[in-house]
Amino acid sequence: MSQPAPLPDAPTALDERSGAAPAQPREQPLAQPLERSLEAGGYSFVVVASRLPVDRAEGPDGETEWRASPGGLVAALEPIVREAGGAWVGWPGDAGDAPEPFDSSGMHLVGVGLSAAEVRDFYEGFCNATLWPLYHDVIAPPQFRRPWWDAYVRVNRRFAQAAAAQAAPGATVWVHDYQLQLVPGMLRALRADVRIGFFNHIPFPGYEIFAQLPWRRQIVTGLLGADLLGFQRQGDTANFLRACRRAAGLTTRGSRVRVPDSVPAVADHPGPARHQWESDGGGSREVRAAAFPISIDSASYEALASRDDVRARAREIREALGQPSLVLLGVDRLDYTKGILHRLTAYGEVLDEGRLGVPEAVLVLVASPSRERVEQYRLLRDEVEVTVGRINGKHAELGNPPVHYLHQSYPREEMAALYLAADVMLVTSLRDGMNLVAKEYVACRADETGALVLSEFTGAADELSGAFLVNPHDIEGLKDTIVRAAAVSPAEARRRMRSMRRRVREHDVAYWAASFLRALEKSPEQAPAPAR
Ligand code: GDG
Numbered sequence: 001m002s003q004p005a006p007l008p009d010a011p012t013a014l015d016e017r018s019g020a021a022p023a024q025p026r027e028q029p030l031a032q033p034l035e036r037s038l039e040a041g042g043y044s045f046v047v048v049a050s051r052l053p054v055d056r057a058e059g060p061d062g063e064t065e066w067r068a069s070p071g072g073l074v075a076a077l078e079p080i081v082r083e084a085g086g087a088w089v090g091w092p093g094d095a096g097d098a099p100e101p102f103d104s105s106g107m108h109l110v111g112v113g114l115s116a117a118e119v120r121d122f123y124e125g126f127c128n129a130t131l132w133p134l135y136h137d138v139i140a141p142p143q144f145r146r147p148w149w150d151a152y153v154r155v156n157r158r159f160a161q162a163a164a165a166q167a168a169p170g171a172t173v174w175v176h177d178y179q180l181q182l183v184p185g186m187l188r189a190l191r192a193d194v195r196i197g198f199f200n201h202i203p204f205p206g207y208e209i210f211a212q213l214p215w216r217r218q219i220v221t222g223l224l225g226a227d228l229l230g231f232q233r234q235g236d237t238a239n240f241l242r243a244c245r246r247a248a249g250l251t252t253r254g255s256r257v258r259v260p261d262s263v264p265a266v267a268d269h270p271g272p273a274r275h276q277w278e279s280d281g282g283g284s285r286e287v288r289a290a291a292f293p294i295s296i297d298s299a300s301y302e303a304l305a306s307r308d309d310v311r312a313r314a315r316e317i318r319e320a321l322g323q324p325s326l327v328l329l330g331v332d333r334l335d336y337t338k339g340i341l342h343r344l345t346a347y348g349e350v351l352d353e354g355r356l357g358v359p360e361a362v363l364v365l366v367a368s369p370s371r372e373r374v375e376q377y378r379l380l381r382d383e384v385e386v387t388v389g390r391i392n393g394k395h396a397e398l399g400n401p402p403v404h405y406l407h408q409s410y411p412r413e414e415m416a417a418l419y420l421a422a423d424v425m426l427v428t429s430l431r432d433g434m435n436l437v438a439k440e441y442v443a444c445r446a447d448e449t450g451a452l453v454l455s456e457f458t459g460a461a462d463e464l465s466g467a468f469l470v471n472p473h474d475i476e477g478l479k480d481t482i483v484r485a486a487a488v489s490p491a492e493a494r495r496r497m498r499s500m501r502r503r504v505r506e507h508d509v510a511y512w513a514a515s516f517l518r519a520l521e522k523s524p525e526q527a528p529a530p531a532r
Pocket residue numbers: 010011012013014070072201202294331332333368408409410411412415432433434435436437438440
């Protein structure tokens with residue numbers, strides 16, 4: 001069967017664009033044991049993320065070139081990896097064999113290859129159709145398929161082996177996100193000498209939801225291979241600690257989990273039952289879990305938004321929209337977690353009720369293409385497009401539609417110009433680990449104008465108290481909040497924006513990375529074996 005062509009995709013914070021080229025499967029059997037690697041690598045700092053920090057591109061003569069990915073995480077970690085002379089392990093983004101490791105921008109880049117079947121089962125399947133909906137409070141029904149889990153184990157093992165081969169004795173390895181939750185345990189089994197950190201970029205769900213996962217115990221024990229586990233919010237951390245107690249029968253004290261040596265770190269071994277672990281007389285480790293809210297490179301957004309060409313483009317955008325008095329903006333990957341339909345419903349009703357209307361008000365809705373091979377995303381796109389069509393059909397005047405819908409990806413300059421052009425930014429996620437768009441909007445508003453409508457269900461809501469906080473499920477509340485934000489006085493807008501800007505400036509992505517790594521440096525704390 002021929003494979004569909006690769007799709008363009010919006011950059012996410014981890015720049016996880018999807019795409020698949022013809023299959024070159026070279027899969028390892030699931031039951032293959034982890035072998036202890038005899039040789040350590042030479043890198044004292046290793047980042048392991050689902051994607052490499054570069055994208056494959058074609059050079060002028062048709063040759064392969066690697067270009068830096070634009071994502072915020074790359075911007076944050078690149079200087080640290082470079083300074084440490086470190087390595088970055090990740091998937092290059094196409095199906096097939098990975099290129100040989102190569103050096104780029106002062107980093108040693110190590111590609112991990114995925115076959116087309118693994119792109120389907122691991123990436124589109126277990127990551128994006130099982131874990132993603134499950135961890136976002138089952139907004140869409142998660143699918144539990146055993147072959148997908150098998151692929152997840154196999155691919156995680158490949159990442160762990162690649163990391164183990166790069167890490168120098170005693171190295172620090174920082175593993176990222178829900179695609180790689182088994183890597184900490186697998187890596188520890190290979191290399192007990194390394195210090196392992198893990199950061200989860202998406203929410204960690206409450207136990208009643210997490211408990212649906214047939215492999216819940218393996219996920220928890222896989223994560224517990226780390227010395228330090230970072231989450232976006234305090235609530236995510238608490239959910240994880242509860243999962244340690246409930247799914248794995250472990251003891252927690254404050255933010256620490258006691259992990260007996262008998263707990264198996266390798267996912268395809270389900271491990272002994274709870275009572276056996278508790279009666280175990282061996283040694284144990286302590287693993288710490290804490291919140292480290294991620295942020296953006298605020299200074300670079302501020303600098304971008306102050307450029308003459310970007311400011312001129314912002315004016316051009318308002319002109320192109322017909323110089324309305326109110327520009328509302330939404331910018332998201334087209335993802336069902338982002339509450340795009342709730343936003344449209346509220347806006348449509350506000351127009352129905354005449355509380356806002358064309359040509360004075362327009363909504364610019366940027367919904368960047370994302371994960372288009374996953375069914376839920378295709379269905380969502382259809383629904384969004386029908387809804388936009390309905391609102392425009394009902395309320396447009398010739399040349400003045402109330403919604404400008406853009407299913408495209410843009411360069412950062414255009415994003416900054418859009419942020420500058422918008423009077424009200426709408427972030428209505430139903431669930432969102434952090435939401436960097438909210439922080440980017442704030443970073444761009446140097447003149448302290450503009451209003452942010454922000455869902456309570458984002459990590460950003462814990463930090464940006466100057467926002468108009470909203471429950472996006474409450475359509476009446478959302479409508480009122482949109483209208484209130486649109487009518488905010490300049491003085492109140494300034495007060496709110498100033499406090500948010502202070503937060504975003506002081507707690508930027510460099511602060512996030514440094515605080516995580518400082519905490520990791522203090523780990524692990526080995527607990528002595530109890531006296532027999
Ligand atoms: C995950 C978690 C957490 C979007 N479209 C374009 C574009 N973007 C950029 C935005 C922003 C990033 O993508 C999206 O980040 P978010 O945080 O809003 O959301 P996710 O992609 O879901 O990220 C999230 C994050 O990880 C970090 O931990 O905050 O909760 O879900 O930077 O600007 N960038 C460009 N063109 C686009 O069309 N250049």
